[in-house]
Amino acid sequence: MAQLNDWPWRYWARLRPADTALTVGQEAVSWRQLRQRIDALAASFQRQGVTPGYGVVLCGKNDYPLLLAYLALLQCGARLLPLNPALPLRTREALLPALDIRFAVAPDGTPAEIGGLSVLDADAAGGGEPLDIGWQPQRLATLTLTSGSSGLPKAAAHSCAGHLASAEGVLQLMAFQPGDSWLLSLPLYHVSGQGIIWRWLAAGAQLVVRAGMPLAQALAGCSHASLVPTQLWRLLSQPQASLALKEVLLGGAMIPVSLTEQAEAKGIRCWCGYGLTEFASTVCAKRADAQPGVGLPLAGREIRLVDEEIWIRAASMALGYWRDGRLQPIGDAQGWFHSRDRGVMAQGELRIIGRLDNLFFSGGEGVQPEDVERVLAAHPQISQVFVVPVDDAEFGQRPAAVIEGDGALSLEALLLWAQDRLANFQRPVALWHLPEQLKSGGIKIARRQVQEWASRQW
Ligand code: 4YB
Known part of the structure; x- marks a missing residue:
């Protein structure tokens, strides 16, 4: 792996300026062009007040303008918080005050209400060279929200060196x-x-x-x-x-x-x-x-x-x-x-x-939901499954299955298929199909929400 001694896009722009850095839609962008775009945007953000260490929220769809803003904000030395645009306003309002955020960047204009933050113009024509704050890979660069199972997400702080160490292992x-x-x-x-x-x-x-x-x-x-x-x-x-x-x-x-x-x-x-x-x-x-x-x-x-x-x-x-x-x-x-x-x-x-934290007890037996999910996920009509506890007067709690897959699959058919694969206490007592409203949001479906929804169906 390259021994980077500068912001990576500047490093590659120097070493291989004409090579393709990225493809946007069908269009190729070279490292030289990328570097120029980032410099212009970084200069513009700096003119609008972004200073090293300032907290900046970055929110929008996963497109080229968002990528440019991510890289330009890094180059400004901002403390950058990429935010899921689908995060409920309530969560955002509960979260942001403790994170010391000054600005928001929303290249595609979403969402309108970023919680009283001043929104930076991400289209601002650049011009001029950005102030060079220097490549210091050890300094805090990004905040990434965890998808914790309980409570508010936490903001994990990474340096560029941390991100690169992650990359290096995979490469x-x-x-x-x-x-x-x-x-x-x-x-x-x-x-x-x-x-x-x-x-x-x-x-x-x-x-x-x-x-x-x-x-x-x-x-x-x-x-x-x-x-x-x-x-x-x-x-x-x-x-x-x-x-x-x-x-x-x-x-x-x-x-x-x-x-x-x-x-x-x-x-x-x-x-x-x-x-x-x-x-x-x-x-x-x-x-x-x-x-x-x-x-x-x-x-x-x-x-x-x-x-x-x-x-x-x-x-x-x-x-x-x-x-x-x-x-x-x-x-x-x-x-x-x-x-x-x-x-x-x-x-x-x-x-x-x-x-x-997902482990629950049913009539004194420990049910690890993922054990049951592994079995059920092998059913040809199931593409994704959550096993969650529902209250039961006799057993305390019992497992229920919420699935994505073939709408025609019944609990009886599933239990018959899983007969030899599950212990009695692991056998779901109900089967529901995952409702659309639980599919929006992040890359993962929140198990806690599935469980709350299932309790309401029970
Ligand atoms: C797992 C799990 C597994 C995580 N089996 N539970 O670049 C990548 O590595 C990548 C590629 C494709 C898709 C996702 C990734 C990730 O980074 C995933 C990272 C992630 O999910 N982070 S998280 O903070 O949102 O959740 C972490 C939790 O996810 C872990 O603590 C596990 O509980 C679970 N998990 N990989 C089973 N292979």
Whole structure:
């Protein structure tokens, strides 16, 4: 990997100015052009008052203007918070005051009400050179909100060095060369999207930005993509999808072996990753095989299992959670982050069992919802499933299943199919189809919302 001694886009613009840095829609943008666009925008942001260390919210669809603003704000030394435009106003209002934010940038004008912040003009004609604050990879650069299962999201603070350390580990596993192109297939407000950006910048390869296009179409000509399992299921179900796609990095949720087998049969090389916001994306990964694990820690990461809880330490670890103007440590005294994920080592690799917080008891038996989900997810009519507890007078709680997939599947049929695969206490007592209203928002469906919804149906 390149030994960067400048902002990566300036480094590549110097080394290979005419090479394609990215494709926007169908149009190629060279590193020289990219650098010029970023310089102009950074100069404009500086004129509008952006100063190193200032908090700036970045909000909008995952398009080229958003990417330019992300890179230009980094170059201004801002403390950059990419925000999901679908985040409810209430959450945003509860969250932002503790994060010390001065400005907002919303290149496509969404959303109108950014909570009383002054909105910077992202179209402002540049002109002039930006003030050079210098490439200091160790300083705090981004705040990324966690999708915590309870309470308000936390803002994990990363430096550029942390993002690059994350990229480096992945690039030691997966080949990503200058001729290759990675689709920006996940949002920048999530680490999985930022992970794509930093691998691109670290490798000096190509990025493809195609917002608002169906995935199968957006993938045209791309060699790489990062997908959550449901995206890949949907893609495989479209028979016409002619794919140049060579490599897919999967992550964010349990990755069924049946999914990677189907994809590999279509010539897509799959990589199974386990990543977290606190670690700027991927921690463990492997080339998909017949085992349901996520491989071993990538270079620069260490894991420990303590009472089946996964503890992690890595160069890509967040500097802390940003709150009330300072960093709160995220590790213990030895620097270990306690993930609340349950895992075991099996056949020489890490296997994720589920979230410790998801465990519930039914008639005295512990139900780890993900154990049941793994079984049910193998049903051919199910593409995604959540098992959540519903109250029960006799058992305390019992499992219920909320599925995405074939609308005709009944509980009776499912139970019959799963007969030998589930213990009695694991057997769902109800089956519902995931309602549309729970599908909006981030890249993941919030289990807590599914559970609340299921309780209301029960
Ligand atoms: C898992 C899990 C797994 C995470 N099995 N539970 O670049 C990447 O690595 C990438 C590529 C494609 C899609 C996503 C990614 C990510 O970064 C995902 C990172 C992420 O999901 N971060 S998160 O903070 O939103 O959630 C972390 C939690 O997600 C973990 O603590 C686990 O509970 C869960 N998770 N990978 C099972 N393979």
